Amino acid sequence: MPSLEVPLKLLLFIDKRPSSAEQVRQIRQHIEGLESVIAPVLEVIDVSEQPYLAEHFRLVITPTLIKISEAGRQTLTGSNIISQIDYWWSRWQTEIEAESSDRTQQSVDTTSIAQSTEIIHLSDEIFRLKQLNAEANAKLDFKDRIIAMLAHDLRNPLTAASIAIETLEMGYDPNHERRSRFRPELTVQLLRNAKTQIRSIDRMITDILQAAHGPSVELHIFPKELSLQELCQEVIHSMATKVKDKEQIIRLDMxxxxxxxxxxxxxxxxVITNLLDNAVKYTPNGGEVVxxxxxxxxxxxxxxxxDTGPGIPADKQARIFEESFRLQRDQSQDGYGLGLALCLRIVRAHYGQIWVDSVPQKGSTFHFTLPVYKQANNQQKLF
Structure with a gap:
């Protein structure tokens, strides 16, 4: 912390740029070579180590030289600090001589500066603690909402899966009166429905666990050569029941x-499951997803x-990839606002990009990119 135990103190504020050390050396050497009534004290301050001092003196750029004496304070900035020192030096020496003969002039109170900087430091610490407290409360509130939604949303797929399994059990019960009326195609349909609902539950639980660990948890990526067409067909097949119920068509064009x-x-x-599930959810009955x-x-x-759903307002399109962000219209929909945030993290982990083009009342198109897998000299490479 700077003190004013000498008539003239020079505070040189720098940052961690490689050129800073050389600037300090040149300025120090130049000041030592100047004629002085009373030699000034040069104190070098790294703004990254004492940011509250930079805030106290309202610094905008570095390097900055602040002259402090009983006559007052003066600030020199820019790349030509040495030439500015030369211009002001004789006037500073005159001020020092005048101060020596007349102590009634206004003095700078070192204790006041120390107290002022300490107050700023404490204020910054209080602000930081308030931020941490607000973030902790927001996380607790988010997890409470997640638990409440999980308890509510799991009932639907659990009930549907239970009904399908119980119906199958009745069909294979030799003592049940409806056993003889079961057709093979009904059995297949019930099995598919149960499988779809179980996958839905699994996806919910996966999203919840991802949210519980927070957005900073590391994603484990194990890349290999992959056919997007085959993967998309698998996802489409897994959603066949939901698509059929809405009389929709999913068209694959690759x-x-x-x-x-x-x-x-x-x-x-x-990623594909989340995006396709959203597209099916928001596309009207009888519509098409491409x-x-x-x-x-x-x-x-x-x-x-x-999709051909309601679209996304332009001012919300950038925010839909944020953790737990949901549009107002979606507050009553299934889900937790985690899907798109997770998609963003996965795509970025593959060094790709994800974005949306949308026109209200005309639908949305979600795009994402993945790296090509190529072969060169019979050796497979990632480009």
């Missing part, structure tokens, strides 16, 4: 020469999932 990608199959499946892919560059493949 070129035959689409290259393989280098990606984690399980994580990319989560999945397309193109070889965007020699290094990237782009996948797009288009």
């Amino acid at each position: 070129p035959q020469d689409l290259p393989q990608v280098h990606a984690d199959p399980n994580q990319v499946r989560r 999945i397309t892919a193109l070889h965007r560059t020699t290094q990237k493949v782009q996948v797009s999932i288009q």
